[in-house]
Amino acid sequence: MNSTHQASLGSICFYGAGSMAEAIVRGLIHKSVAAPKQISMLNRSNQERLTYLTQQYGVLTGNSEQDKNKYLTEASIIVLAMKPKDAKEALTELGPKLQEGQLIVSLIAGISISTLQQLLGTNAPIARSMPNTSSSIGLGATGLSFSEETTDDHVQQVLSMFQSVGIVSVIPEEQMDILTGVSGSGPAYIYYMIEAMIEAGIEGGLTPDQARNLTVQTVLGAASMMLETGEDPAKLRKDITSPNGSTQAALEVLADKDFTNTVKAAVHRCKERSFEMGQAVKEAL
Template identity: 45%
Template sequence: MNKIGVIGAGSMAEAIVSGLIKGKLMAPDQIIISNRSNSERLFELETAYGVKVTHDKKEVIEQSSIILLAMKPKDVEAGINSIKDYVTNQLIISVLAGVSIATISQIFEKDLPVVRAMPNTSASIGKSATAIAANNKVTADNLQACKTLFEAIGSCTVVKEAQLDAVTGLSGSGPAYLYYFVESLEKAAEEVGLEGQIARELILQTIAGAAEMLTTSGKHASVLRKEVTSPNGTTEAGLTMLKDKNFEEAVISCVKRATERSEELKEMFAKTVINTTK
């Protein structure tokens, strides 16, 4: 029976585990979770999902055919070092932002099959936009299994590893951009005289409706935008302000800078690992 061993028991691990169980992709007893030291957190996950939990890393690895790395990037070395002696040829899946497959393999000191994934926080409600990339040790069957696994928490696209920084800058960080946009709309609503709850309802339904139009109408965003925009009307007046304030340029700079930051972090982790494994 395929079992998944999860190293790291934070919010991303919980989102994936709950998706796997809710989507009936795995039974709770096929999932075994470990973290650094927080027993209370492990007990919480055991109680909520019926999964196995343990501090014994050897037990996690020996029971698992897939190992999910879900600690923070800064903890990657300590995390991998605590399991590497027990790893034989299991499939490694990492959700760590900005940690390359090469860096992961270097810490393991083994050429293992590694899949890097970039989900986003909407994984917790089964709506993540995830992209995955694999090294050449990953079989087509294993890649498909990973795709299915991430489809339990939303959508999943296979990309080249070199594209994962861009994915991180676009959809990994993306929910935060949209939340920031909503915060701005809330401030704007207040300034035009719409109080809290009323504004919130209008904003959320507008976003949900627009998202559904984008996914179901088959029309490009620019076409949908033009359908809202009457000549000399209110939308045109509003959009003119966004153009005047360089909205498009700000958004492009935002995604580019986040992508660049992902590249920087990747370099930084790679250098740290080279220095400590020398």
């Protein structure tokens, strides 16, 4: 990514320094979309965590009131990366500090743009996002929705941020909870299946390294096959399922356990939980 993208982003303050914030910071730096000196990260009290982030990425960090005031007021973009339960206190405090022209990017699951503006006490321009942790290696999938206060420049800044770490889907805000269920939390479902396949391989006599490498390559190959061929996953599955063969036997076990409906139920429960978390914050106002 060239320097014009870096200049257009200005300074970015991550208000919250957890795993998702780190994933995006790692991706931004790795793809040269933002230099470490452009990025600051804040948390409430975990100095050990901030020290690690500074040493690992070279970003600015702080947790004192002085640091918080400096980084938040000077940032062009403020990324809300705190947990939903901490949002009310943090955003109520942040509102009076906002400067004209500052853009808010929210990573907080479940909390709507209108609720964010209510907590901030102002109709600030807001981009609501739902990335996933694969952003840290440039293979993320992020959903974005924008408030009516955002300008074309704001939209381009946010697209630049998240396109640098993966693909982006701009969606109506009412679809954000289902997107959370599909791609926001989706990597965890895949890892869960990978864990089970590795365990089965070890139980069958493979070494842990063999089971891991074979499973990871299998998942990578399957995903790449879909991307490169454009084929429907059902067709690709049928192509390798011979009648009365070993693959069919395995799939019958999954079907007997209601695999499809179980996965769908997990996605929809994630959607529901995302909505519930947002409602809890809204009702506490």
